[in-house]
Amino acid sequence: MSLKRNILWRETAEIAPTFPILSGDVKADVAVIGCGIMGAVTALTLASRGVSVIVIEGQRVAEGASSRPGGFVVPTFTFGGPSDVIKALGDTGARLVQMTGSAANRVFDLIREQDISCDAKQSGWYQPAHGPDSWRRVQQVARDWERAGFPVEVLDGEQTYRRSGVPGYVGSWMVRQGGTLQPVDYTVGLARSAERLGAQIFEGSAVRSIERHNGKLVVASKQGRALVNQAILCTNGRSSGPYADLERSIIPMKIWQCATAPIPEAQRAHLFKHGECLSDTRSNLFTYRFDRDWRLITGTVDAWGMTAEIAAGLMARRLRKHLSLPQVPAIEFVWSGVASVTRSRLPQLSVFDDGVIAPVACNGRGIAMSTALGEAIAQYVTSERTSDLPLPITRPEGASSALVQKLFAPLYPYYGVIRDWAAGRP
Numbered sequence: 001m002s003l004k005r006n007i008l009w010r011e012t013a014e015i016a017p018t019f020p021i022l023s024g025d026v027k028a029d030v031a032v033i034g035c036g037i038m039g040a041v042t043a044l045t046l047a048s049r050g051v052s053v054i055v056i057e058g059q060r061v062a063e064g065a066s067s068r069p070g071g072f073v074v075p076t077f078t079f080g081g082p083s084d085v086i087k088a089l090g091d092t093g094a095r096l097v098q099m100t101g102s103a104a105n106r107v108f109d110l111i112r113e114q115d116i117s118c119d120a121k122q123s124g125w126y127q128p129a130h131g132p133d134s135w136r137r138v139q140q141v142a143r144d145w146e147r148a149g150f151p152v153e154v155l156d157g158e159q160t161y162r163r164s165g166v167p168g169y170v171g172s173w174m175v176r177q178g179g180t181l182q183p184v185d186y187t188v189g190l191a192r193s194a195e196r197l198g199a200q201i202f203e204g205s206a207v208r209s210i211e212r213h214n215g216k217l218v219v220a221s222k223q224g225r226a227l228v229n230q231a232i233l234c235t236n237g238r239s240s241g242p243y244a245d246l247e248r249s250i251i252p253m254k255i256w257q258c259a260t261a262p263i264p265e266a267q268r269a270h271l272f273k274h275g276e277c278l279s280d281t282r283s284n285l286f287t288y289r290f291d292r293d294w295r296l297i298t299g300t301v302d303a304w305g306m307t308a309e310i311a312a313g314l315m316a317r318r319l320r321k322h323l324s325l326p327q328v329p330a331i332e333f334v335w336s337g338v339a340s341v342t343r344s345r346l347p348q349l350s351v352f353d354d355g356v357i358a359p360v361a362c363n364g365r366g367i368a369m370s371t372a373l374g375e376a377i378a379q380y381v382t383s384e385r386t387s388d389l390p391l392p393i394t395r396p397e398g399a400s401s402a403l404v405q406k407l408f409a410p411l412y413p414y415y416g417v418i419r420d421w422a423a424g425r426p
Helices: 037-048 082-101 103-113 132-147 157-164 183-196 241-249 308-323 366-383 399-422
Strands: 024-027 030-033 053-056 125-129 153-156 171-175 200-202 209-213 216-220 224-228 230-233 251-260 277-279 287-290 296-301 331-341 348-351 357-360
Touching: 030 037, 030 216, 030 224, 037 053, 037 183, 037 366, 053 183, 053 224, 082 103, 082 132, 082 366, 103 183, 103 366, 125 132, 125 157, 132 153, 132 171, 153 157, 157 171, 183 200, 216 230, 230 366, 241 348, 241 357, 251 308, 287 308, 296 308, 308 331, 357 366
Parallel strands: 024 224, 030 053, 030 230, 053 200, 125 277, 230 357
Antiparallel strands: 125 171, 153 171, 209 216, 216 224, 251 296, 251 331, 277 287, 287 296, 348 357
């Protein structure tokens, strides 16, 4: 089988609609720039509240990070727990905790409400621990979420092995609200729902400028202009021009993903069967899930010198080792994407002098967090109450520290392997 350097989710998407190019002058209340998950959710929520919306996508709907993840829906933070966030942000942090902990439920509720076909399974997310230190952290975070009002399960090593099929873990915690989906189908389904409610969606219309003129924001592409009262940048920090501080403030982490050929039932009988997913505590993170065709999907952080072929081989060998497969699985698809990571590992919200709003939500939790934050931003636009926001409004975080982290990012996988080995992790 030849290796396809294609995005699995594009190849297996149920629908591939096209939207027109922005041309001439179009008027609305709000322009949403970017039609990934966050942009589509924001537009859908605004349209459902009677706000006229124009969505402008530079490439295709569900492009960028929304077409390239592993498809995990995880309602937690990548680092720390609720008490850490509340300590840092006070009442705003308490709202962020509630939003994050409810984010996966909101994803699956939206799928049901809008009748989106996207191979959605809300069967749980597991985070297993490899050693005593990580096991203590896992239990602490789990109990922290439980005190915040969210149901969790804490499992010992034997329970973790029996459920996941992966040996060697000391224990794990499991969030029943988590799960998996097909991210392109999810994003396109959200966009179609927004369109049905009156949102105008344009693709192939890269924004060249945003300027305020005669009290209006003029959002211009090569062939057209959107004349609006407000604009929301749903690009996860990937912006330039007057909004370049957003790009400088994030650490773009390149992630490789792969999908195997479908795994025969006899070889996968000991593994997840109902749409569960797993992300462990290694610094050199190991993840796995299945898609609807029983392909194994996993990912790894990019490193200096890594190519698609190297990444595919590395991930295939890890799958065989950690999942006790009888042979190294054949990799059918390999692709890469870029995750926007903030210094705090929390979402951030910026408002520029011209009134443009710019949320950044990814941090490795893009599907759940982008959905929840998109709805929160839409609520803020309609209510204008900052007291409802789950984030403080800030300028983009300082760029100097982020620059150091950007330079370090391609070396992180090597650091992770050494750190895992030093900690005695398998």
